[in-house]
Amino acid sequence: MTAAGSTAGDPITPLERCFEVEGLPQYAEVPSRLRRLYGGGIGFRPPVLVGNAVASVDGVVALGPGHPSAGSIISGHAQADRFVMGLLRACxxxxxxxxxxxxxTPGHRWTAEQVCPWAAPELAALRRALGRSPRPPLVVVTRSGSLPGGHPALDGDAVVATTRAGRARLRAEHPRLSVLPTAPADHVDLPRLMGRLKARGWTTVLCEGGPILIGELVRAGLLDELFLTVAPTLAGRRPGRPRPGVIDGLELLPRHRAALALLGVRRHGSLIFLRYSIGSGPVAGSPRAGRPPTRPPLARTPPTT
Ligand SMILES: NC(=O)c1ccc[n+]([C@@H]2O[C@H](COP(=O)([O-])OP(=O)(O)OC[C@H]3O[C@@H](n4cnc5c(N)ncnc54)[C@H](OP(=O)(O)O)[C@@H]3O)[C@@H](O)[C@H]2O)c1
Incomplete structure (x- = not known):
């Protein structure tokens, strides 16, 4: 090992663990190379829904139409961010x-090895040791059923959650795709979807965005944790050209305060890796909240004087 902590063959030095709350779940199965590069262990207590996103310092997560693969651009294709993505996917x-x-995101497959090929053997070993399938199945949520033809992520064991109209379109355009039973509504009932995934034994679910879906999950009180990478760059915005942050389509402050608690902070150079728990139920008054809250509702922000 070198003074900086990297070992020959590792394209990154280990992440620096700056802060972590005590008592976080830790998988005993994490291979030592992954543990060393992550700066410690990782694990989740199921059932759990975990979000992951990368944002610029000015809070931009998506660059708008005509700018595909925004996450990679925002992170600057940073290997350390790709490593954390791979680790989360492996879990x-x-x-x-x-x-x-x-x-x-054309051409992407949402596998651990695609995003972090240099750690593929250890990431695959972790999946095996955790009893996961070799590749995490991809679950795509769509109202319209408008999915691109020939996208490699739709090969294999992808499943789609959609509406009645979406199902009709998918039948015509993607007859081989596996579509979950649909509800007669103009949107996918996300609490019910999570129940369906749980019934399949998928109890540790990673949501990789984008901002609209993450907003819908927060609205429904379903997101348990957020892994947020802050990339050392400014993306900027222009009037009339929206560039959403981590959530879109859901306005919280000043009426509702989402209570996030910091679970961990890691650093790699000027990249910061934040891990939060999100302690909130469905947003009160939301037309999509649907079910009674299972956790305390989001706190109302007290009026300022
Ligand atoms: N920086 C990052 O970490 C990161 C991560 C992920 C994505 N991104 C970027 O984010 C952008 C895409 O974001 P986005 O917010 O537009 O997309 P998104 O959240 O991925 O997808 C939104 C779409 O999901 C479907 N949807 C969401 N909730 C639904 C519900 N309850 N019922 C039915 N359908 C539902 C709808 O699909 P239909 O339109 O088909 O009806 C909706 O238009 C891209 O630029 C991408 O590169 C960045």
């Missing part, structure tokens, strides 16, 4: 994305 029973992310 997941399934990966959940919105159709917008699928449409804007």
């Amino acid at each position: 997941a029973d399934a990966i959940l994305i919105g159709a917008g992310t699928l449409r804007e």
Whole structure:
């Protein structure tokens, strides 16, 4: 090992663990190379839905139409971010994305080895040791059923959650795709979807965005944790050209305060890796909240004087 902590063959030095709360779950099965590079262990207590996103310092997560693969651009293709993505994917029973992310990420497969090929053997070993399938199944949520033809992520064991109209379109355009039973509504009932995934034994689910889906999950009180990488760059915004942050389509402050608690902070150079727990139920008054809260509702922000 070198003074900086890297070992020959590792393209990155280990992440520096700056802070971590005590008592976080830790998988005993994490191979030593992954543990060393992550700066310690990792694990989840199922059932759990974990979000992962990378944002610029000015809070931009998506660059808008015409800028595909925004996450990679925002992170600057940083190997340390790709490593954390790979590690999270290796831990997941399934990966959940919105159709917008699928449409804007051509050629991607949402596997651990694609995003971090240099750690592929250890990432695959971790999946095996955790009893996961070799590749996490991809779950795509779409209202419209408008999914790109020939996208490699739709090969194999991808499943789609959609509406009645979406199902009709998918039948015509993607007859081989596996579509979950649909509800007669204009949106996918996300609490019910999570129940369906749980019934398949997919109890550790990673959501890789995008902002609209993450917003819907927060609205429904379903997101348990957020892994947020802050990339050392400024993306900027122009009037009339929206560039969403981690959530879109859901306005919280000033009426509702989402209570996030910091679970961990890691650093790699000028990249910061934050891990939060999100302690909130469905957003009160939301037309999509649907079910009674299972956790305390989001706190109302007290009025300022
Ligand atoms: N920086 C990062 O870490 C990161 C991560 C992921 C994505 N991104 C970027 O984010 C952008 C895409 O974001 P986005 O917010 O537009 O897309 P998104 O959240 O991935 O997808 C939105 C779409 O998901 C479907 N959807 C969401 N909730 C639904 C529900 N309850 N019922 C039915 N359908 C539902 C709808 O699909 P239909 O439109 O088909 O009806 C909706 O338009 C891309 O630029 C991507 O590169 C960045």
